[in-house]
Amino acid sequence: MEEAIVKPFRKIIHVDMDxxxxxxxxxxxxxxxxxxxxxxxSPEGRGGVVATASYxxxxxxVRSAMPSKKAKQLCPQVIFVYPRFAVYKEVSYKIREIxxxxxxxxxxxxxxxxxxxxxxxxxxIGSAIEIATQIKDAINSELQLTASAGISINKxxxxxxxxxxxxxxxxxxxPSRVENFIEKLPVEKFFGVGKVTAEKMKGMNLHTGADLxxxxxxxxxxxxxxxxxxxxKIVRGEDNRPVKPDREAKSVGAEDTFPYDLTDxxxxxxxxxxLSVLVVNRLQKQELKGRTITLKVKYHDFKQIxxxxxxxxxxDDEETILETVLSLLQQTETxxxxxxxxxxxxxxxxxxxxxxxxxxxxxxLTLF
Amino acid sequence: MKFxxxxxxxxxxxxxxxxxxxxxxxxxILENFLFELEKGSLTVTASDxxxxxxxxxxxxxxxxxxxxxxxxxxxxxLKNLPEQPVTFSIDESTYSVEIISDNGRxxxxxxxxxxxxxxxxxxxxxxxxxxxxxxxxxxxxxIFATSNDELRPAMTGVYVNLGEKNTTFVxxxxxxxxxxxxxxxxxxxxxxxxxxxxxxxLLKATLPSxxxxxxxxxxxxxxxxxxxxxxxxxRLIDERYPDYxxxxxxxxxxxxxxxxxxxxxxxxxxxxxxxxxxxxVRLKITGSELQISAEDLDFSNEANxxxxxxxxxxxxxxxxxxxxxxxxxxxxxxxxxxxTMSAPNKAGVILPVEKDKNEDILMLVMPVMLNQYV
Numbered sequence: 001m002e003e004a005i006v007k008p009f010r011k012i013i014h015v016d017m018d019x020x021x022x023x024x025x026x027x028x029x030x031x032x033x034x035x036x037x038x039x040x041x042s043p044e045g046r047g048g049v050v051a052t053a054s055y056x057x058x059x060x061x062v063r064s065a066m067p068s069k070k071a072k073q074l075c076p077q078v079i080f081v082y083p084r085f086a087v088y089k090e091v092s093y094k095i096r097e098i099x100x101x102x103x104x105x106x107x108x109x110x111x112x113x114x115x116x117x118x119x120x121x122x123x124x125i126g127s128a129i130e131i132a133t134q135i136k137d138a139i140n141s142e143l144q145l146t147a148s149a150g151i152s153i154n155k156x157x158x159x160x161x162x163x164x165x166x167x168x169x170x171x172x173x174x175p176s177r178v179e180n181f182i183e184k185l186p187v188e189k190f191f192g193v194g195k196v197t198a199e200k201m202k203g204m205n206l207h208t209g210a211d212l213x214x215x216x217x218x219x220x221x222x223x224x225x226x227x228x229x230x231x232x233k234i235v236r237g238e239d240n241r242p243v244k245p246d247r248e249a250k251s252v253g254a255e256d257t258f259p260y261d262l263t264d265x266x267x268x269x270x271x272x273x274x275l276s277v278l279v280v281n282r283l284q285k286q287e288l289k290g291r292t293i294t295l296k297v298k299y300h301d302f303k304q305i306x307x308x309x310x311x312x313x314x315x316d317d318e319e320t321i322l323e324t325v326l327s328l329l330q331q332t333e334t335x336x337x338x339x340x341x342x343x344x345x346x347x348x349x350x351x352x353x354x355x356x357x358x359x360x361x362x363x364x365l366t367l368f
Numbered sequence: 369m370k371f372x373x374x375x376x377x378x379x380x381x382x383x384x385x386x387x388x389x390x391x392x393x394x395x396x397i398l399e400n401f402l403f404e405l406e407k408g409s410l411t412v413t414a415s416d417x418x419x420x421x422x423x424x425x426x427x428x429x430x431x432x433x434x435x436x437x438x439x440x441x442x443x444x445x446l447k448n449l450p451e452q453p454v455t456f457s458i459d460e461s462t463y464s465v466e467i468i469s470d471n472g473r474x475x476x477x478x479x480x481x482x483x484x485x486x487x488x489x490x491x492x493x494x495x496x497x498x499x500x501x502x503x504x505x506x507x508x509x510x511i512f513a514t515s516n517d518e519l520r521p522a523m524t525g526v527y528v529n530l531g532e533k534n535t536t537f538v539x540x541x542x543x544x545x546x547x548x549x550x551x552x553x554x555x556x557x558x559x560x561x562x563x564x565x566x567x568x569x570l571l572k573a574t575l576p577s578x579x580x581x582x583x584x585x586x587x588x589x590x591x592x593x594x595x596x597x598x599x600x601x602x603r604l605i606d607e608r609y610p611d612y613x614x615x616x617x618x619x620x621x622x623x624x625x626x627x628x629x630x631x632x633x634x635x636x637x638x639x640x641x642x643x644x645x646x647x648x649v650r651l652k653i654t655g656s657e658l659q660i661s662a663e664d665l666d667f668s669n670e671a672n673x674x675x676x677x678x679x680x681x682x683x684x685x686x687x688x689x690x691x692x693x694x695x696x697x698x699x700x701x702x703x704x705x706x707x708t709m710s711a712p713n714k715a716g717v718i719l720p721v722e723k724d725k726n727e728d729i730l731m732l733v734m735p736v737m738l739n740q741y742v
Binding site for chain 2: 312313363364365366367368
């Protein structure tokens with residue numbers, strides 16, 4: 001009898017800190033504890049926005065990315081706290097250290113969330129639930145913060161699971177429950193489904209994972225393009241995206257949040273000029289050339305867009321970078337906008353051999 | 369308009385110029401052949417905007433007219449037809465093309481001929497005549513050394529310097545260089561142009577096997593080649609060519625003479641064991657012995673061979689990219705070659721020992737720095 005080779009399921013944990021910035025402020029300043037606080041811009045003056053709201057504030061309906069003015073209306077007693085990013089970074093680093101006790105396969109998504117692959121853990125614990133519990137305990141006892149964890153066989157389900165019992169939650173969706181879980185999932189919870197796609201899906205009478213599952217792969221691709229293939233797989237519990245530990249720099253860039261919102265294109269151009277000089281310096285210091293140039297624009301309401309362009313050859317000169325970002329800026333709305341932040345970054349460092357351009361090692365001497 | 373032509377004859381003529389047509393042209397009409405009929409003569413043009421090729425053939429017709437015909441469908445049809453006279457019947461108001469053969473009728477839709485880009489004319493500012501044999505020799509000897517780095521456009525073509533005493537063809541990719549000189553081609557008004565690789569490849573493919581004169585007319589922006597019933601017009605590369613004479617060493621004191629095929633086959637074997645990205649091989653010349661070795665540390669592969677050679681000057685140990693040397697040895701027509709060097713970080717020069725009195729060929733290759741010289 002032939003024995004089927006079954007690939008063992010992976011064990012993925014998604015750890016998401018609870019109201020990260022706000023919790024740190026409440027930890028460090030006892031006077032904020034038990035009170036509705038908002039980390040972000042103040043409601044006076046320039047249009048401040050909520051970065052994180054404490055759970056006490058959330059009870060009043062205060063949410064991230066909401067204008068601070070609105071937060072104040074919803075909850076007049078809310079305390080506004082100016083963010084201390086350096087502190088959050090430091091804490092994030094300590095959390096990373098806790099993760100590293102169990103695995104090196106850590107993919108940080110931001111300061112406050114990360115995927116861990118614990119299929120094989122360093123301590124030989126074997127149980128992902130046990131590991132997640134230990135991590136949560138360590139975060140709690142060492143950093144006096146709480147985290148929520150989701151555990152499953154892939155990134156997609158783990159991430160949704162971590163959000164299910166917040167705060168201080170732990171949710172395990174085992175292999176046998178994955179399909180059922182996804183079928184019940186409302187479409188807007190799917191990775192990559194934003195407001196627009198969700199509306200479109202609902203218009204097509206697709207409300208849950210089960211509805212999506214009824215469609216053929218070709219139909220999904222027809223309606224949603226490349227993402228369609230991803231939905232097709234994911235709705236069947238197939239998500240093979242690996243947990244990618246961040247090794248070398250994937251991008252080099254520079255960005256600046258301005259003391260006041262820029263409304264004038266000429267001002268944006270001046271800022272981009274400054275940024276491109278900075279980026280070029282950083283690139284040259286690290287001896288890197290990127291094939292992709294990305295322009296990032298964040299508006300006064302914290303909405304953010306990126307526009308990028310890729311080249312055949314690596315770029316590290318100011319002229320090309322500036323020329324490109326300016327033309328990328330043209331592709332964005334520049335009239336009647338308030339720009340809070342501008343950023344330029346270069347990525348795609350490893351030369352892909354397109355057109356079979358020979359990439360020769362440095363020790364090959366040249367003629368000219 | 370209507371004409372009758374032998375299917376095999378038409379296929380042969382079209383195949384000669386079909387190489388110009390790219391699969392995804394800038395303007396869609398360039399997927400067509402332009403047919404221009406007048407007084408029993410059919411002129412067919414294919415173009416990619418940079419290069420255009422034109423052929424002329426005799427057909428049976430008294431009519432006059434123009435049409436653009438989809439190249440791929442037409443060629444496929446002709447390839448699959450047994451040789452026979454075929455009739456083309458074209459409705460110039462609807463651009464519909466009908467091909468009538470003994471086997472049946474095939475209808476395809478053409479396009480308006482006036483949409484086909486105009487082929488530039490070359491007022492013959494300068495001209496030269498070269499035999500097709502010499503031309504193809506010059507192209508074959510140089511084209512392999514051109515660069516495909518679009519960031520340095522000058523090096524993506526072959527530099528041709530027509531002088532009063534001789535004509536020089538140069539190709540380089542910045543790591544190696546070939547200079548091919550003919551004493552039997554001269555021009556009264558010396559001039560230099562850079563011909564793009566694609567045009568030369570097309571020329572190479574279409575030059576007939578029997579020897580015939582190729583006339584070249586050119587100005588600063590275009591060159592116009594004519595041989596038999598084929599014309600080719602190409603846009604020239606308008607860039608400054610690197611100062612190649614300066615990099616050719618005037619004195620290389622270390623000289624090794626060796627059989628071309630012996631060295632070539634040894635290098636082919638040794639390079640199997642070399643690192644797959646660097647193709648680095650080590651040449652060590654001591655006394656009258658050449659030792660070639662290579663290793664790939666990642667796979668613990670290594671190989672070495674000893675060959676006897678004639679050697680003048682000091683002993684030397686030098687690294688090269690085996691691919692470069694192999695390509696050069698493949699393109700040099702001689703039993704014995706001479707490799708001259710001066711230092712492990714200076715250019716090596718390969719010269720044929722026997723040569724035609726009318727030609728002078730020099731191939732130069734920059735070494736690879738070895739991390740250890742024993």
